Amino acid sequence: xxxxxxxxxxxxxxxxxxxxxxxxxxxxxxxxxxxxxxxxxxxxxxxxxxxxxxxxxxxxxxxxxxxxxxxxxxxxxxxxxxxxxxxxxxxxxxxxxxxxxxxxxxxxxxxxxxxxxxxxxxxxxxxxxxxxxxxxxxxxxxxxxxxxxxxxxxxxxxxxxxxxxxxxxxxxxxxxxxxxxxxxxxxxxxxxxxxxx
Numbered sequence: 700x701x702x703x704x705x706x707x708x709x710x711x712x713x714x715x716x717x718x719x720x721x722x723x724x725x726x727x728x729x730x731x732x733x734x735x736x737x738x739x740x741x742x743x744x745x746x747x748x749x750x751x752x753x754x755x756x757x758x759x760x761x762x763x764x765x766x767x768x769x770x771x772x773x774x775x776x777x778x779x780x781x782x783x784x785x786x787x788x789x790x791x792x793x794x795x796x797x798x799x800x801x802x803x804x805x806x807x808x809x810x811x812x813x814x815x816x817x818x819x820x821x822x823x824x825x826x827x828x829x830x831x832x833x834x835x836x837x838x839x840x841x842x843x844x845x846x847x848x849x850x851x852x853x854x855x856x857x858x859x860x861x862x863x864x865x866x867x868x869x870x871x872x873x874x875x876x877x878x879x880x881x882x883x884x885x886x887x888x889x890x891x892x893x894x895x896x
Contacts, residue, residue, distance in 0.1 A: 700730075701753050701754035702860050703766055704853075707781045708747050709798045709855025713846030716873065718749040718771065720850055724861050724869040725753035733757050746777060753860075762869070765789075769856065771849055773800050775816045790826050791813065792893070793817070794845060796833035828852070835888040844878075844885035851889025862868055865889060 704721060708714040718734060725732045730753040750761070765786040772793040773787055781886025787792060795813055802808040820827045832848040839848070850870055854863040874882045 700860065701757055702836055702841050704751045704769045704771060705767040705784045706749040706751065706773070707772040708794075709777060709778045710745055710747055712747070712773040712798065713843070714747045714749055714773055716847045717773075717850055718751050720751060720866065720870050721853070721861070722751050722753070722875050723873065724865050725751075727865060727869060728861055730754050731757040732837060732859075733861075746780070746848065748781065753842060769853065769859070771853060773846065773849060775813050776811065779811075779816045782823060785824065787824060788826070789824065790856050791820065791824065791828065792849065792856070793828050794832040794849060795828050796831060796845070800846060830889065830892055832889065837884035839888055840881040844881050847874075847882040847885035848889035848892075849885050850884035851891075852887035852893040854886075855890050859889070 706714050706718050715736060722734050724734050734751045734754045736749045764783060767784045767789050770781060770785050770789060770791045772791065775793060775795060775797050797810055797813060799810055803810045817829060830852050832845040834841050835848045836842050836844040847870060850866055853859060854866045860892040867883065868881055870886055871879060
């Protein structure tokens, strides 16, 4: 068994924490794990891409184009930009909350309609699931916990090889104690929301 996850977003969204939680959970489950990170201008809200592969005899974190089993998109435009990493069977989870680049925020450019981004991915695959992770994180207590919502959502993906309990425990082990309740609440909301569909 080999399983490949591509996690995409922008700096500050917690992509690297999510990859660490998923990678540590995979190690805990006894799999070989390989991970690579591409930060870009992560410090300034630039693109962040992390590849995580786990399974039996996984040596390299590099994945061929179209080789992703799962694409976790923390940001709509980044999800669209990286959909080429998927194939017709890949599962895609996309957070619907955009992070506006500085040129958009300054009024020099416009951000594409999120509904249009969703529609363009749906033309390519029936396996897109959307979630308003940021809104759910706010319900849990703080918008910054959107990455915990996304990890919870992944736990509800059919056929995902790591158990919900293992992911939840690994998340708890990787966040500061003062943010534990917030993150676990956010995880549970992500799981419940994705399980309903």
